[in-house]
Amino acid sequence: MIELSAALAAMALAHWVPSAPRVRPILISVLGPRGFHAVYSLVSFGVLVWLVAAYGAAADGPWLWTPPFWARWTAVLGMPVALWLILARLMQRPGDAPASIYRLTATPGSLGILLWAGLHLLNVGAARAVVLFGTFAVIALAAAVKNLWTAPPGRRLIGILPGRAMLQGRTPARLDDLPLTPLVLAFGLWLALLALHPLVIGADPLAGMLP
Missing domain, CATH: 1.10.287 (Helix Hairpins)
Known part of the structure; x- marks a missing residue:
């Protein structure tokens, strides 16, 4: 350790x-x-x-908690969102004014990694895994705060929480310019990860979930 x-x-x-x-x-x-x-x-x-x-x-170390069964469905269904945020950030650099994914959240990449780490934390209990994903969550959260702090005023107004600026009327509530290519790629990557996770990582996300 x-x-x-x-x-x-x-x-x-x-x-x-x-x-x-x-x-x-x-x-x-x-x-x-x-x-x-x-x-x-x-x-x-x-x-x-x-x-x-x-x-x-x-070593795995001691088990700190037993993950609830509902957490597995949360991770499986939430992972495409995390992948979409990460891919959208990789495929589009931020500008001074919020556009596309940056009208939804000012820090899509950091938020995607934070969601990825959080979903895994819900489903692990061994100290080794908790330390790993907990550290990634802290890094991602710190990066989100730092990126928001150093962002231009237009993007800083959007904030970290997805859609909050739209709900508060600080940016137009329109979704027509959200990136679709990263969404399609995220769905494909999600399916690939579900299939390869047992072979590469060793744990099957769908084990015991399907009849």
């Missing part, structure tokens, strides 16, 4: 340090934009490989 904790700490630092408002400009000026993104991607990938290895080597 010590190595897993160290890998998770490295993951948090690899995300927070390069994106810090005072650090990022310095790194870009030294490495250049392409060099910065190359080094950032390489470090992130290396830490991710270490994290996967450390998680596999760690």
Whole structure:
């Protein structure tokens, strides 16, 4: 568990340090934009490989709670939403004015990862898994708050909670410009994950849920 904790700490630092408002400009000026993104991607990938290895080597530890059965349906049905938010963020960079997915929430990527981690937390009880997904949830929540704080005023007005700005009348309540391509891709990825999860991860999300 010590190595897993160290890998998770490295993951948090690899995300927070390069994106810090005072650090990022310095790194870009030294490495250049392409060099910065190359080094950032390489470090992130290396830490991710270490994290996967450390998680596999760690013992499950004590069970902290027993996940309720309803949590499994919540995760299965909620995962497409998390995937859609993440893919929408990857396929569209934010602008100064809120548009498309950014009219629904100012931080779609961070919110998607937070939802992904939260849905998994509902369905795990072993300390090893709780530490893993709990850390990802904290990282995602901190990233959402930081991204909202540094966003232009137009996007900051939208907030983190999906649809809140629409309900409060701060942005037009229209959904016609929400991204459909990420939605289709998210549905396909969701089906693929349901099929491959037992083979790759070892746990079947649908076990005991279907007749």
